[in-house]
Amino acid sequence: MFKVITVDDEKLIKRSISALIHKNETGFQIVGEANNGEEAMELVSTYHPHLIITDIRMPKLNGLDFIQKVRSVDHQVKFIVLSGYDEFIYAQQALRYGVSDFLLKPIKPHLFLSTLDTVYKEIQQEHPSYFERQERLGLINSSAKEISNLVWMLEEEKLVETISEVHKVLQDKGFATSLTKDFYQDLFTNIKTKLENRTSYILPSHTAFPIETDLLPDHLSTHCKQWINFLKQKRNIGHKANILSAARYIEANFKESTLTLNEVANIVDMSPSYFSMEFKKEMGESYKQFVTKLRIDKAKILLKNPIYKTYEIADTIGYVDYPHFTKTFKKITGYTPTEYRKRVGVE
Structure with missing residues (x-):
């Protein structure tokens, strides 16, 4: 089924179009309806329709401007333009923008269905190249997102596996060799852009990709590994400061x-696994040990004040579960909170 968006500020017109498409075997499916060109642009970016049926005169963004705007981002989408008798000049202009046909209101069902059939055949003829392009763009976007995340998190081993999986998908889909090289060039650029949007650094790159298709995944992997090393180096420069900043944040918020x-x-812009490893390396103890020590040290101070109940102290230092607090306190100090109070002379 080919996707259709209808754009008209008259509900009755949209309802008529919907009924004609649904009640007849047109090969089309309405995926969205809009009242004006501005609303329709959002639907276009969401659904990437094959056909847009639009009124020529609408509030906010009129039909002609809307068609021009869509054409700037998608040259393949088809248009059927609706117009009144007094809008023939507008319709003629629309034809110059490459619309498939224009129909006068009120819509005559037999003419509308005949036009739909013609457009359907046009799309069918363009089907292979059109859908390969859409599929290719989708694969580039999803792959770039996954690979850029792996580079950002310094996951080198998983990165190589993912690039190999992407290459296998390309082979399974049977993309032409020329398109495969273009795919990797576009994927490379997309990954680089996503990474640079997350940092203030300009990433080093040498974009000359090899002609041999089999070498393309290795070439991309090499670039991504270089970026991982580059990010490691940049992060290590301010590494100690980041860990100390994290420690200060914990000290200020451990009671939560x-x-x-x-x-x-997240505050120091590291993946949880990487932060955990580096925190222990820098501080000499794990994140959990660091937080627990802060909480128990604070508990010792509060236990020396008889006005506080032990369960109140537990809640104050971040323990929701009182038995867990008691167990942890004894594990660290060798005494229960009550025993500790007696040892420091508090009854």
């Missing part, structure tokens, strides 16, 4: 029961 490793890692 909702504090998590993921939250702190």
